[in-house]
Amino acid sequence: MTAASSSLLASSGAIILIGAGNMGGALLTGWLKNGVPGSCVIVVDPQPSEAMSKLIGDAGARHVTSVPADIKAGVLFIAVKPQVLDAVLPPFKQVVGADTVVVSIAAGKTLASLEAHLGKAAMVRAMPNTPAMVGRGVTGAFANAEVGERQRQLVNDLLKVSGPVEWVPEEADIDSVTAVSGSGPAYVFYLVECMAEAGRKLGLQADLAMRLARETVAGAGELLHQSPDDASRLRQNVTSPGGTTAAALAVLMAQDGMQPLFDEALEAARKRAQELAG
Numbered sequence: 001m002t003a004a005s006s007s008l009l010a011s012s013g014a015i016i017l018i019g020a021g022n023m024g025g026a027l028l029t030g031w032l033k034n035g036v037p038g039s040c041v042i043v044v045d046p047q048p049s050e051a052m053s054k055l056i057g058d059a060g061a062r063h064v065t066s067v068p069a070d071i072k073a074g075v076l077f078i079a080v081k082p083q084v085l086d087a088v089l090p091p092f093k094q095v096v097g098a099d100t101v102v103v104s105i106a107a108g109k110t111l112a113s114l115e116a117h118l119g120k121a122a123m124v125r126a127m128p129n130t131p132a133m134v135g136r137g138v139t140g141a142f143a144n145a146e147v148g149e150r151q152r153q154l155v156n157d158l159l160k161v162s163g164p165v166e167w168v169p170e171e172a173d174i175d176s177v178t179a180v181s182g183s184g185p186a187y188v189f190y191l192v193e194c195m196a197e198a199g200r201k202l203g204l205q206a207d208l209a210m211r212l213a214r215e216t217v218a219g220a221g222e223l224l225h226q227s228p229d230d231a232s233r234l235r236q237n238v239t240s241p242g243g244t245t246a247a248a249l250a251v252l253m254a255q256d257g258m259q260p261l262f263d264e265a266l267e268a269a270r271k272r273a274q275e276l277a278g
Contacts, residue, residue, distance in 0.1 A: 024079030030161025108276025
């Protein structure tokens with residue numbers, strides 16, 4: 001964490017994390033590894049996993065099963081599923097003070113819906129993705145006008161433990177972020193399934209085709225991560241004119257190929273995010 005964020009955290013109060021499941025647990029693990037003192041963290045979860053309970057205990061963090069009494073949060077971090085948010089959130093209004101910044105990663109839940117339960121406050125709506133569980137995620141975030149610069153830096157530091165953070169200028173942009181990167185890992189996993197199935201149809205054993213597809217996508221992702229070149233340049237580098245890759249790309253990049261399919265798929269994801277907000 002930055003010195004400014006550490007100072008703000010020390011002066012403003014505890015991080016109260018609601019939910020220590022896959023995403024909340026990944027963020028908590030990252031916080032503790034990146035210098036957030038366990039004594040600053042209160043985890044609210046009715047039944048954390050055995051591994052998460054051990055992590056909380058070893059770090060000296062506090063675990064409770066309901067809203068902690070007589071505490072104002074420096075950061076109230078909401079990491080529960082959107083389906084249960086309306087039931088879970090109302091009791092936490094008492095921990096929101098004048099200096100609290102509220103951060104929600106509940107997909108589709110607007111800041112207005114949070115304010116309905118917690119009142120007016122500094123709030124950030126964020127959308128991480130599941131590679132955060134291995135420290136390779138990316139998060140889109142939007143801050144309302146009540147978020148101060150030091151609070152924004154603190155939230156940025158707390159989110160970036162799982163990967164880069166991209167701030168967007170409008171809250172509505174979070175629905176588009178959800179369509180691209182929030183849901184995006186599933187598209188990549190499905191790509192592996194499709195490649196493996198196509199390989200099986202070419203005569204490869206199914207398990208071999210899956211291993212080849214899986215390692216190809218994982219390796220290509222790591223090359224993209226490490227290379228300074230953009231995706232189009234990397235694609236061109238591996239495509240010899242008149243070769244096998246060019247033959248496959250002629251199909252994938254055709255007028256009825258992958259681009260219009262992705263356009264339709266991501267629009268469907270964004271529309272669903274907007275419906276969930278309602």
